Amino acid sequence: MNGKTHFMGGLAACAAVETVTDGVDLSPLFYMGGMIGAFIPDICHVHSTIGRKLPIVSRIVSFLVGHRTFTHSLLFVGLVYGIMNVLLPDAYNLQMGLLAGICSHILLDMATVRGVKLFFPFPLRVRLPLFIRTGGKLEGFVRIGITIWLAIWAYQYIGEWM
Structure with a gap:
């Protein structure tokens, strides 16, 4: 998946967590963490959004573990949580937002x-039974679907809040 899809996925993951937890003590920092966390696993890819921002770190991680290996694993999620x-x-x-974003990234890449x-x-x-090509037209539909779901969720959430 590309950066725009991961960004929307990170927001959607945070919205899903907030729905399940009924918003227990969550703040805007939670959503910021989700948006940032959605990019972190791609530090292993030098041409990714985060890889272009941190090129030296990205090249080192890419050299050591390759793309979609360690940084897209349950081991990585556990390590990030511990750190x-x-x-x-x-x-x-921030912790929960970052973890939600990282998990959404991994799940979306499992659909490739x-x-x-x-x-x-x-x-x-590991990949999901239904999968798509990164950057293809279907990815655009996935991103639109996530955006529509987020808009409906926000409308319902704001309606309850007012």
Whole structure:
């Protein structure tokens, strides 16, 4: 998936978490974390949105682990969670937002032809039964679908809030 789709996916993941948790102590920082987290797994790809912003880090990670391996795995999610608990122990909203964004990124990339190495370091690639080509027309429809769902969710959420 491309950066725009991941961005919308990060927002949608945060909206889904807020719906499930009934908005328990969530703040705008939660959504900011989700938007940032949606880009983090692609640090392993030098031409990605985050890879272009942090080219040296991206080249190192890409060289060490390749694309859609470690940074697209459950091991990575657990490692990020552990690091955030040490570095940001009191930033619950940011932690949960980042994790929601990272998980949405991985799930969206599981819907692509190549899939991801979800159980890294094991070589098994995981993809969803229905998958699309990154950057293709179907990805645009996926992004539009996510955007429509978010608009409906926001309308309902704001309606309850007022």
